[in-house]
Amino acid sequence: MENLTHTPVPVDTRRSTLVWLALIAATLATWGLGEEGASGPTAVAALLAIAALKSRAVILDFMGLRHAPLLWKGIVLGWLALVCTLIALAYWKGMP
Amino acid sequence: MQYKSQAVAKPYFIAAIGLFLGQILFGLIMGLQYVIGDFLFPLIPFNVARMVHTNLLIVWLLFGFMGAAYYMIPEESETELFSPKLALALFWIFLVAGALTIVGYLAVPYATLAELTGNDILETMGREFLEQPLVTKIGIVIVALAFLFNITMTVLKGRKTSITVVLLLGLWGLAIFFLFSFYNPTNLVMDKFYWWWTVHLWVEGVWELILGALLAFVLIKVTGVDREVIEKWLYVIITLSLVTGLIGTGHHYYWIGTPEYWQWWGSVFSALEPIPFFAMTVFAFNMVNRRRREHPNKAATLWALGTGVMAFLGAGVWGFLHTLAPVNYYTHGTQITAAHGHMAFYGAYAMVVLCIISYAMPILRGRAANSNKAQVVEMWSFWLMTIAIVFITLFLTAAGILQVWLQRVSDTPLPFMVVQDKVALFYWMREWTGVVFLIGLVLYIASFFIKGEEKAA
């Protein structure tokens, strides 16, 4: 690699820990909705929203794309938006 | 030339170009038979010409790959070839065996050839691309193993680079998947299933490793860009090729009697196969833009860039066109397939072999690059052949779309031969464009004989 230099990344372990705990909590929420047998448009919307928020946190905080070039941040967040939209669309299409 | 033994590549390259010329001549014969049905009948029936056309293609590409390996491996490993004598002996064995096989195709009826060559001992003949008599097939395996032994020993005693590793993997894979040509179950579904293990897993699997290695080698040489940069891309590209290509085999398993899930696996993974081809293009242009030297061989650089673009178009775009199950339902085995086959084979494998020949041949003849005049002619040949193949592809695609429409989609489908008559105009245009291709190839050959001020080695 030509003259690779190390670019320091902001280190904030407290924030990472909080994000992790929030992610666990969100997972429990998803699981709980499953146990309830939640179904229908509201449940789908809620579950998708939880998944999207979790994914966003992983992308920005864990993967560290918060500080990445906007192009790449856009690509991965755009992917998330696309996936959620497609799933929502398909579930809407499958409604009785 | 840094190592004496690299010189054995030269006869391989010359043979490759010679057979390439033969392939094109038979292509033109067939192209004419498409519109003038009894042309050269009964001397050379269509099915025989087709066999010669496609087998010559495979054989000249194999000559090209072997020549490339003999040229690259000593330089990459920084040591002389393990045995140049073996390499030369194999060259003659392979050439004579290949020539005899072609003569066999042309001289006696195929069924007689099968009888004469012991097809009843182990029935392997009669399948597209794998038509070779049993003895030829065994010969290919022996030559391939001796060749692999030779280059593997060279790599083992010398420096190991990611290019040699990838090249070796590709060549070993080539030999291993060829073994499936000996397996010919009587169950037609199983037969087809494993036939693709040779055919598909070659061009959309292990050959892509060879392609990547050759391209990376030439790019390092002509751009002077650091090895590490190129190596990372090489690994990403081959991983993507293998993951998508291996499972992508499913795009041949849609309705041949295989389980239904192949429609999903095949569609999804083969739809992703264009990505590594796209990466190759990006990679080639990226490297050339970041070049650290101006190599005198401009023609080789042009071939390298052309390979990236044309492989992406032919394999990536034209492959994607008919790879999804619902589309393939209509297009299977039509002229669309032929259009894709031509552009993909030319864009990926013919071009990369022409690229390495273009780079290595001047050096093998004691100079860094050919004279300006020779290079200009070579670049003309590049454009003529490449544009010709683009138009051949477009004409065949047009013929294919009409064919699908009139013969398959329509509410009142027409019979096959009626439709063939209706699209004959496109076959004529394909034939004339084929002549342009031949002129391009002749110019390519001519460029080797043009004198002028040469650049010192």
Add this chain to the structure above:
Amino acid sequence: MEANVTLPLQKPVARHLPGDLAIWFFIAAELLAFCVFFAAYAFTRAKHVELFNAEQLTLDRNAGALNTILLLTASYFVVRAVQAAEAGLKDKVAPWLAAGFLCGSGFVAVKVTEYADKLGAGITLSTSPFYMFYLSLTFFHFMHVLLGLVILAILWFHARRGNYGPDNATAMNNLHSGASYWHMVDLVWIILFPLVYVLR
């Protein structure tokens, strides 16, 4: 255990990709593959809603949720490993990576019991569209977990030799690349779990 390190950075850092461009290209390709698979699942479900709703109930939701937690935790540990390396705490990198590896292995163990259960019940790719997708999607992801574990193991091996620290740019680049890949595996599961196990 908590040795919270916070390096407040007043000046905004120049935007840059964590890891090599090549690995991000790879990640993008992988994400695209999963996107196609997710959409294929969802739109096929739209055609067989009742079948999918019925057979979804045969999946072990507890196992799925447990696996989500395992992957999230593995990711968190990998983050801590990278942060330790960034902060120059070289001897902390390997233990965090090892912890991540353990959680990932836990995922594998849980998944294997799930597969054993389904295959034991005679379920195959040809049983029904739902099981075809369940097996295909999770198995494709499963292969990624295995690859991710191999990568973590390699990183751990180098970390043990104290290779990762702000003084070694190339090594840090490799560490970020490997970590990014692992997070991608996690990210995909975050969608996959609700989609296949819960959404109805």
